[in-house]
Amino acid sequence: MWDEATNDDPAAEWSPVALRGGAASLKLPSGWRRLSRDDGGLAFQSPGPNPVDLLVSITTYRNPYGVKAEEAIQYLDRENVLPHGIAPSEDAEDDRRWIAYAVTQPPDRQIFVWKVADFQPPDTVRVVTVQLLVPETSAAAPDLEELIDRLGEEAARVEFHDPTAPVPVTPVTMRNVAHGENVRFRLPWDWQVEMEGELSVFFREEADTGTLRVAVHAFPHTAEGGEALAQMVLRQTAEQFADGPDGRVGKGSLEFLREGEVLARFSTEGEEDGEKLYFHLWLRGSAADGQTTLALFSLAMPRDRGGSDLERATLAMLETEIRNAALGPGAEEVEDDDEPDEEGTA
Numbered sequence: 474m475w476d477e478a479t480n481d482d483p484a485a486e487w488s489p490v491a492l493r494g495g496a497a498s499l500k501l502p503s504g505w506r507r508l509s510r511d512d513g514g515l516a517f518q519s520p521g522p523n524p525v526d527l528l529v530s531i532t533t534y535r536n537p538y539g540v541k542a543e544e545a546i547q548y549l550d551r552e553n554v555l556p557h558g559i560a561p562s563e564d565a566e567d568d569r570r571w572i573a574y575a576v577t578q579p580p581d582r583q584i585f586v587w588k589v590a591d592f593q594p595p596d597t598v599r600v601v602t603v604q605l606l607v608p609e610t611s612a613a614a615p616d617l618e619e620l621i622d623r624l625g626e627e628a629a630r631v632e633f634h635d636p637t638a639p640v641p642v643t644p645v646t647m648r649n650v651a652h653g654e655n656v657r658f659r660l661p662w663d664w665q666v667e668m669e670g671e672l673s674v675f676f677r678e679e680a681d682t683g684t685l686r687v688a689v690h691a692f693p694h695t696a697e698g699g700e701a702l703a704q705m706v707l708r709q710t711a712e713q714f715a716d717g718p719d720g721r722v723g724k725g726s727l728e729f730l731r732e733g734e735v736l737a738r739f740s741t742e743g744e745e746d747g748e749k750l751y752f753h754l755w756l757r758g759s760a761a762d763g764q765t766t767l768a769l770f771s772l773a774m775p776r777d778r779g780g781s782d783l784e785r786a787t788l789a790m791l792e793t794e795i796r797n798a799a800l801g802p803g804a805e806e807v808e809d810d811d812e813p814d815e816e817g818t819a
Contacts, residue, residue, distance in 0.1 A: 496636040526606040536645040545570035568592040581609035587628035656768040658798035703760040711737040733761040749776040759800040
């Protein structure tokens with residue numbers, strides 16, 4: 474990947490590159506070929522018979538609820554794909570936060586990712602993302618480790634500037650939330666959370682907009698052949714849930730997701746404290762990596778809101794976010810580090 478025939482010192486082959494009208498800049502390999510990219514970012518490819526690809530972008534977020542550096546994960550993991558335990562590192566001198574991780578992308582590629590967030594209170598955050606795409610044919614290159622180390626160093630040193638021209642702004646509407654250590658998903662920023670015994674209760678301050686309760690049950694299955702048995706039991710549990718939990722009468726459905734994961738739904742009518750309600754229930758289950766995790770979601774909506782635009786929008790949002798929820802124990806807590814030595818799942 475390095476053109477050592479022309480320069481024995483790879484460090485000398487890096488030069489500053491500006492992003493989005495000068496909103497940020499960092500050093501990148503100067504001898505790499507520039508490729509086209511439609512989203513306003515930059516793409517480069519290394520020379521040689523087994524190249525790697527480098528993608529660089531900057532995104533400006535505006536959050537009307539205000540920005541806080543301690544909430545960096547909301548901007549560094551917008552899609553809620555990181556394993557549990559990966560926390561942003563921080564710069565002691567300013568409000569900069571960053572994360573670095575590696576993922577495997579089937580069938581034959583690794584991706585090394587660095588993200589750096591720069592906070593501009595009261596409402597703006599800028600995030601630079603650097604991605605190194607390494608196909609299997611390049612994974613054994615003798616200089617790959619050196620390249621990864623250098624990219625991590627340069628990403629940590631990225632410089633943010635006032636852009637010379639207006640830049641696109643992405644509004645922030647969703648944030649990551651969790652119940653305990655075994656389920657993480659996203660909700661709109663204006664949803665509040667309280668604990669009600671063993672339940673997490675999410676709600677808007679506006680009246681009659683629904684209340685979401687979340688509970689999680691998790692237990693190990695470490696015996697030989699335990700995972701196959703656990704997946705069978707999980708399927709049976711999901712089928713029973715879709716038929717009506719606790720014998721309730723209503724409408725249910727069942728969907729099998731990735732191997733060892735299910736999503737069951739059930740809707741019914743009921744009352745709570747004398748109020749007539751619709752209850753929309755979801756069961757997201759996972760039986761993998763030695764643990765079965767059952768996440769139960771229950772949305773209570775006033776019956777007079779049935780069929781309203783609010784109910785349809787809320788149900789569509791929750792269906793998407795519950796489907797994409799991260800389940801299970803996830804990764805262990807990691808040390809603060811700007812090197813991509815942790816593996817995750819994208």
